[in-house]
Amino acid sequence: MNTIRKVFASALLTLLTTSCTQSPGALTQRNSSSGTASSSTSIANKKSMETNHQNACPEVPQMNAEEVSKRMLDLIGKIKTAEDISAKNLEIATGLKVYVNADNPGKYATGAKITDTWFFNIKVISGSKDGKASRLIFSFDDQTHSGADMTSICKVDFDAYKKRLTEFGFQSEPYYGEHNRLIYWNFSRGKVELQISIRGESDENVKHNCVSMIVIDV
Template sequence: MNTASPAPYQPSTLAEHPELTPDEIGRRFLKLIDSLKSFNELSTDRVRQVMRLPMVEVPEEDGGFLAMTLPKFAWNYIFSYSVDPKYRRYTNARFEFRNEKERVDVRLLEDMNPVCGMDFNAYEAALMNAGFKNEHASYGELGQLLALQYVRNDVRVQIMPRREANAPDSKLNHACVESISIHPLDP
């Protein structure tokens, strides 16, 4: 009897999948978003067909994910999705960026340059070209922009922008994307 526990999950690297750069996954995610004329079209089959990623499947959630890491910069980028046929509001897909150093010390704001080849302007331009309209912005207590909502038909896309870094001024004033996600438009 084998009592050894399975090895812990390790994110993939560009050495394993050199084509799966942050920009490439971002382009595929935008293609997935554009392919949805109705939110009901977001399905496991659609995600697999459009994203073409070597995902870890999570059958109990009818979903999956791919995590990639850039160890030199401590950045991870993760695509994940979940399809809930019973409760549509729980169905979603998400592409996000996380920094391990920031996870340890939340006061840090690491330079996003390694994962910001496609910046906020590129994502927003692609959504606008696909017919999405900027519908709403959410702000924090101090007036900082937290998220932007884009809508086409019954598909809502949320982008959480983030400045590239604290310095120099060019990075302070340059918007990257911390996460982008697809949701049903609330009735």
């Protein structure tokens, strides 16, 4: 599960920042210091570049954690076939722009900022013609990589997810590893399979289980 997180956690940020790695101000500073442009030309260029930069690189949208969880649970409740997690349906469900991989239209992603520490990301890999299932990976991602507490994103906790999924008709069971350690929870309904990874909210409230990642196969 950790490998999956490392591979897909920054999918949205990669798509958004590929062409946005240097600010227009920094570029203007470099051009101005070279002595090749007059002061008035530099100012005009700066304004033009700022406009172009804003158009090409919109800010990452922001959502609160409760809305994210509500939209995610509503989406899960509707999933019956792989078509239900198509790029179009994912845009409708999240209200966000979905970014499609230009080299592989079967891969697409979206996500948004929750706080300065936490983002959420969704990545889909469409199934192949040989019968391989489509997979959606949803995750809350700590941008500091410091094991930050989950208080700000755990108002809809694992118990709330489990209750809602049960109402949707999912059957659940925990999956344990070595030394009876809980690895994740399995949920299933027909051909739809979910694995939900959880972790404690914080060092002070470690027994309050929060959702950290959901892997859906359909």
